[in-house]
Amino acid sequence: IMSQHIFTLFILLGILYLAPNSEDIRCKCICPPYRDIEGQIYNQNVSLKDCNCLHVVEPMPVDGKDVEAYCLRCECKYEERSSDTIKVTIIIYLSILGLLLLYMVYLTLLEPMLKRRLFGHSQLIQSDDDVGDQQPFANAHNVLSRSHSRPNMLNKVEHAQQRWRRQVQEQRKSVFDRHVVLS
């Protein structure tokens, strides 16, 4: 289910990004200092065909015959952006970050408290020991000989979550405690 969600997220992202951009266009003309006129930047919301010095530089600081010389020095660039893409991206990112933060707070603070209240202190210790200290070089023999029959779980999500947490604990041991990988 998780991978399907991620897949749909990718497709959504793809559709959003490849959709036509909103009307965020501008023509930016940069005119360097000329005689006693200082350098100026002119921005205007014009389309590509109107993106030249004559349309964008208003008011024109020089007059008459100097306009051409002034405009020759100016460099006009047409730029386009998509503010919708940026907005959607930031919102998606912040929401995922927020969800992860909430889940992290739940996992580290709330869940042990809830478990302790519901099941008592002894169960908590036992489940910690159960995870055990498994070497990454665990023999398949040891794994099999523990004779776990396939658990009849009513809640498959609980089972998957347990497996994932064991996996993360293994990874944490390898990386942080034993410094075996990714030193």
Added chain:
Amino acid sequence: MEEEDAAADPYLPYDGGGDTIPLQEIPRRGSNYAMSNGGGVASSTTHLLDFLEEPIPGVGTYDDFHTIDWVREKCKDRERHRKINSKKKESAWEFTKSLYDAWSGWLVVTLTGLASGALAGLIDIAADWMNDLKEGVCLSAMWFNHEQCCWTSNETTFAERDKCLQWKSWAELILGQAEGPGSYIMNYFMYIYWALSFAFLAVCLVKVFAPYACGSGIPEIKTILSGFIIRGYLGKWTLMIKTITLVLAVASGLSLGKEGPLVHVACCCGNIFSYLFPKYSKNEAKKREVLSAASAAGVSVAFGAPIGGVLFSLEEVSYYFPLKTLWRSFFAALVAAFVLRSINPFGNSRLVLFYVEYHTPWYLFELIPFILLGVFGGLWGAFFIRANIAWCRRRKSTRFGKYPVLEVILVAAITAVVAFPNPYTRQNTSELIKELFTDCGPLESSQLCQYRSQMNGSKAFTDNPNRPAGPGVYSAMWQLCLALIFKIIMTIFTFGLKVPSGLFIPSMAIGAIAGRIVGIAVEQLAYYHHDWFLFKEWCEVGADCITPGLYAMVGAAACLGGVTRMTVSLVVIVFELTGGLEYIVPLMAAVMTSKWVGDAFGREGIYEAHIRLNGYPFLDAKEEFTHTTLAREVMRPRRSDPPLAVLTQDDLTVEELQGVINETSYNGFPVIVSKESQRLVGFALRRDITIAIENARRKQEGIMLNSRVYFTQHAPTLPADSPRPLKLRSILDMSPFTVTDHTPMEIVVDIFRKLGLRQCLVTHNGRLLGIITKKDILRHMAQMANQDPESIMFN
């Protein structure tokens, strides 16, 4: 894949090192996938036996932190392909299936490219925004960073084009005033606060959700592509956490980049998509082809250089690179680059922030400073590798490594405190590189471009002459020198932290700073001494002669080459960044010089050094084995060791077999005809034996502890009241590779490299003598190079 499905499909490598291997029966899939190489002929013809010998589920998969058997995987793939081709003509459905099988490779690669491009766009946009969050917010639209916020402001003057009304710095928001010492201190404080909180969040997320998401990822991907298995390293959670925390780590101002982690992200995408297609999910060798293509896509979106990405994948990351992979890697890189371009994260239709276009020529005498920059790059690379490895080793072995969160916070705090006062370190490193690469034109108002104009007032403007430096340039040079020293020191401590960290951008920044300083120095030299022979020949006063921006680029390439020892791929990446063949010669001169200088101090690049630090079983294809040892000096058992643990082909009982497995920790056992003759039959893996025994005990009745185990085709003659014997022929590899004990080690190492073996049996006069594993070879090579052979940890 879904966790529920993982339990149902036994061919999916299961996640985690502690779970049971599901042992349901799978529907019969025709000829036996678990058959070894060489047994294929027999199994496809004898269908009667296929009914009796169902493939044992779980056989043919690998343990975590073990090496795959390339030969077996390739044979499995050829078998599958033969089966599909033979059934192709039966019906239209089979024909469609064969077409789907042929095209699934392209589909995986396309999906990987799409996902990589999309994720890279997300990372770029989010990182830009969060970076600017340290300075202020945009009041009209909170999701815009500084540049986007001021995008629509009209008629800003030249000098104040970065200020606009909607963008408020924190001092303005909190204190109400924008200038003055109070607001400077408030800005400083908010900068440190945001940097620390981002770094803390990043390391907490990594520690709680996906510890494999830290570091650069390229050393581990190199090892994975050479045949190693690290379960979970390319999984969904690692992907998600790496994406999210990469943005946080970059935004916190730490001296790291995002190119290496982008390669990891792309490989995760490739791995996840390959699980949708059974052709790739069941075969570890084919999956690595997809991963090669994915890493090319990763570099392509990092630099906007598709060809450079393919060459990087070929040169740095991949181990086996067949020609088919070349075409697919290129396709993935192009798709990823196209997706990123259409997202347009930087608003200028470029893929990388520091894309520059130069058209100014360079002169032959400039080769001298370019080669000097190459020497600097090589020296810095050698110094950085030594220092970083020493620091990482200390972190690995002492108590200092027990506090990763504290370490990250400390490094982030030092970085933020020292970086804020210097404007060149306060800004985003990519922006710094862009500023250094960009040449000074009439449009630039940065401090670096404040040259004194030599003309009088009537011609106040000049187009890029050789100008004397104004006071702005001198102060900029001082600040750049300080920034250089700061970055050199901080990157040593930052690379290897427990957050996603890349190395490309910091080394390019160091090189760009050094290059720009050298460029400005040469420019001033050319101005003040324009009557020297060198300059008089080529430069004219008032004409464009030296472009310091080009020196920055060459310096960046030299430093990056010095630390990673990339050659072709680096030149191609930089030339794709600059868009022209004009500068190929200076680039190549600098890169080659830096590689030679760096190699004089040590042959390894940073990634190979980290592989050796972690003890991964990576047999480097670039090193040459030049010693004259023989196979019998490397093989096990040595004279002082207990004899080789072997299995006889029909003598053992289940109890004895389990005893052998329990008492030893070897990964595989040779099977011989009998203890007297010692003639070799085949090789059986420990994991396969244990799975087969468990499976037999559950599924077949009558298997007891004193049942006979036989590896032959027909059961041995047994007394009438003995329990049912157990046939284990299907897990036996009937064609193990053997060498004689007098084979030179050069040939043995060559065989291991070219075929991707895990172990090789040693015979003497036709009788089994010993075994050489990949770990033995790596230890032997380490011993020959006077390194610690016990540092090789995995096999």
